[in-house]
Amino acid sequence: MVVSVGARAGRASAGRRGRRVRPQVWAVDVTVHGSFSVQNMLRIGVIAIFLSGCGSQHLGRPSEPSPPPILSTYAIRRDVLVTPPEWPQALLADLYRPAGEGPFPSVLLIHGGAWKRGDRAQVEGLAERIAARGYLVVNTTYRLVPQYTWPAQLHDVQQALRWMRLSGGAQGVDPARIGVFGYSAGGHLAALLGHAADDASWGDPLTQVKAIVAGGTPADLTMYEGGHLVPAFIGGSRQERLPDFVAASPVTHINAGDPPVFQYHATLDDYVPFEQATRYKARLDATGIPNELFVIRGHGHIS
Numbered sequence: 001m002v003v004s005v006g007a008r009a010g011r012a013s014a015g016r017r018g019r020r021v022r023p024q025v026w027a028v029d030v031t032v033h034g035s036f037s038v039q040n041m042l043r044i045g046v047i048a049i050f051l052s053g054c055g056s057q058h059l060g061r062p063s064e065p066s067p068p069p070i071l072s073t074y075a076i077r078r079d080v081l082v083t084p085p086e087w088p089q090a091l092l093a094d095l096y097r098p099a100g101e102g103p104f105p106s107v108l109l110i111h112g113g114a115w116k117r118g119d120r121a122q123v124e125g126l127a128e129r130i131a132a133r134g135y136l137v138v139n140t141t142y143r144l145v146p147q148y149t150w151p152a153q154l155h156d157v158q159q160a161l162r163w164m165r166l167s168g169g170a171q172g173v174d175p176a177r178i179g180v181f182g183y184s185a186g187g188h189l190a191a192l193l194g195h196a197a198d199d200a201s202w203g204d205p206l207t208q209v210k211a212i213v214a215g216g217t218p219a220d221l222t223m224y225e226g227g228h229l230v231p232a233f234i235g236g237s238r239q240e241r242l243p244d245f246v247a248a249s250p251v252t253h254i255n256a257g258d259p260p261v262f263q264y265h266a267t268l269d270d271y272v273p274f275e276q277a278t279r280y281k282a283r284l285d286a287t288g289i290p291n292e293l294f295v296i297r298g299h300g301h302i303s
Helices: 037-043 120-131 152-171 185-196 229-234 238-247 275-287
Strands: 003-006 026-028 046-048 056-059 074-081 092-098 104-110 136-140 173-183 212-215 261-266 291-296
Touching: 092 120, 092 152, 104 120, 104 152, 104 185, 120 136, 120 173, 136 152, 136 173, 152 173, 152 185, 173 185, 185 212, 185 261, 229 238, 261 275, 275 291
Parallel strands: 104 136, 104 173, 173 212, 212 261, 261 291
Antiparallel strands: 003 074, 026 046, 056 291, 074 092, 092 136
């Protein structure tokens, strides 16, 4: 276990194994709003790929001014076990705790990687940025394809959230103020986690969150007629496993009373077509869920 102290001006540490890790997504501040304090997490920054110099559009942006951000130093606790002994694979997380007494509004951060690659190092920079704004961050891991397929990944991030709610209080987590944040496969899991919590078949009260931030999100997996990434995640083709494609789609689980959503998406995304974002937003609008969509023009999924 390594504990290090960070400040807003730079990285808290050189990263695991003594190397400095450059995240695959870059963050820029964009003001967004919400009545609940965890939703203020949304104004920390939109994850964008080389956003500077490109046109953008913010759909659903409220008109009221944003309160000033909190700036904080933070400490990092590495390799926190968030699974019980009987879990199929021990899963670790890094915990970023702001300075102060707490409890703190908290964020479960989920990395991307097509459900088959990636780890906490991918989003270290983002975790540091969020913690510097006064939020406690749990940067978690989950089981990967092909060894594990759907729904193992959902179960893993739900377990991380249960750990935050049941055991995280000693670390400063406020169990009543938890949001979830992810990009790409992480965005999919973040959205699915947030919307499925009130579905007794997939979630429970311990997996509820107060806000969802999801970028480059494959919100409707049934749109993928071919390819190999989604079938590998599900464990079969759409023709073979259509009920699972439906169940694993965040749009399937959207209901009135779900948490507010901030999504961001690039218009030239070839991996997750922009139509995924518009379909997701249309369903949220139709259900009356407060939501915003930050449109990143002229960029793709990872460029």
